[in-house]
Every structure is written in structure tokens, then in C-alpha cells.
């Protein structure tokens with residue numbers, strides 16, 4: 001039987017990147033997606049915006065919703081301050097299997113905890129099971145219909161504090177209209193749109209950065 005796209009992406013990392021070098025892993029995946037096969041990584045253009053937000057927040061504790069092959073996990077993980085942790089949630093076991101190998105190849109396994117399962121079930125367990133108080137940064141990049149319910153869940157579970165940053169991918173393409181309406185109209189958020197393009201294409205997309213006001 002044939003390989004899957006995530007498996008071919010992993011092969012490209014193992015072939016073209018250097019073990020323990022996160023930047024080489026990022027570059028190998030971007031090269032694969034530009035020249036070989038499109039894949040739904042946040043990509044190099046939106047990735048630069050993600051990098052700038054991670055550096056600005058310098059999170060001690062970060063959450064990623066939607067790991068896929070681990071591309072943005074590596075982008076975030078490589079910029080974390082010493083001792084900081086990133087928890088990344090992935091529902092699809094085949095994606096998780098590839099992502100673990102990409103994260104390990106980049107040498108970030110000490111900073112990153114990948115948890116398999118549905119975000120709606122895992123978020124309420126964050127405090128008791130992983131000793132989380134609050135997240136300084138949340139990167140939403142999973143399924144568009146889960147952005148709003150999972151944001152409300154994070155609020156209800158007391159996982160956000162005054163100043164916590166939510167950064168959401170794909171708010172234009174595929175689009176998350178209910179989430180956008182919520183963070184842009186709620187008095188509990190200050191929201192800003194970063195216009196960009198759908199990864200590896202000329203189609204418009206962007207990231208929405210929202211500060212939780214408490």
C-alpha cells in the first residue's frame with residue numbers, strides 16, 4: 001500500500017534536514033510544500049507572523065490546537081525561553097505519529113508535549129492532568145468549527161489570564177466566521193487581523209491575534 005502525505009513529508013525532513021536543527025526542519029518542510037506537495041502547515045509567510053508573536057509573548061506555557069505534522073510546533077518550540085513548555089493537541093493518530101518524529105528530529109521533545117485526542121475532551125483536563133495554571137499563548141490551528149467552542153472552554157476552565165494571547169490561523173481560508181465575530185465583538189478581547197496568504201499560495205488568508213482582557 002502507498003504512503004500518506006504526512007509520511008512523505010517526514011521522509012523529506014529525514015532526508016534534507018539536520019537532526020537537532022529546528023530551522024533545517026522548517027526549511028525542509030517548506031521546500032517540500034513549495035516544490036513537491038502542498039500540505040496544510042502554517043507555512044513560511046504566516047510562520048514569520050507566528051514567530052513574531054511567540055517572541056513578543058515569550059510564553060512560559062503555550063498551547064497549540066492542531067499539530068498535524070508538527071511544523072508550527074517546531075516553529076513555536078524553537079523560540080520558547082528556557083524551561084518553557086508547549087502542549088500540542090492532535091486528534092488524528094496518523095498525524096500524531098508523524099509529528100512526534102518531526103518534533104524529535106528537531107530535538108524539541110523536552111520542550112513539547114504532544115497529547116492525542118479531541119481538544120474538547122482534553123482542555124478540561126489541562127489543570128489536573130498537566131499541572132497547568134494558565135496559558136500565556138494559544139495557537140488555534142485545528143478544525144474551524146472548534147475554534148469558538150474551544151475558546152469558550154478555555155475561558156470556562158480558567159485557563160486564560162488577563163493578557164493571554166490567542167493567535168488563530170485560517171480565519172479567512174477556510175475561514176472561521178463565528179470565531180472572528182466573537183473575538184471582534186466581545187468586550188473581553190482586543191483583536192487584530194494580520195493579513196497574509198494561504199500557505200504556499202497567493203490566496204488571501206490571515207492570522208487573528210486576540211488579547212484576553214480578563
Ligand SMILES: O=c1[nH]cnc2c(O)c(F)c(-c3ccc(F)cc3)cc12
Nearest residue numbers: 040041042066141142143170173174
Ligand atoms: O483543516 C485545517 N486545519 C488547520 N489548518 C488548515 C490550513 O492551514 C489550511 F490551509 C486548510 C485548507 C485546506 C484546503 C484548502 F483548500 C484550503 C485550506 C485546512 C486546515
Ligand SMILES: [Mg+2]
Nearest residue numbers: 042141169170
Ligand atoms: Mg492552518
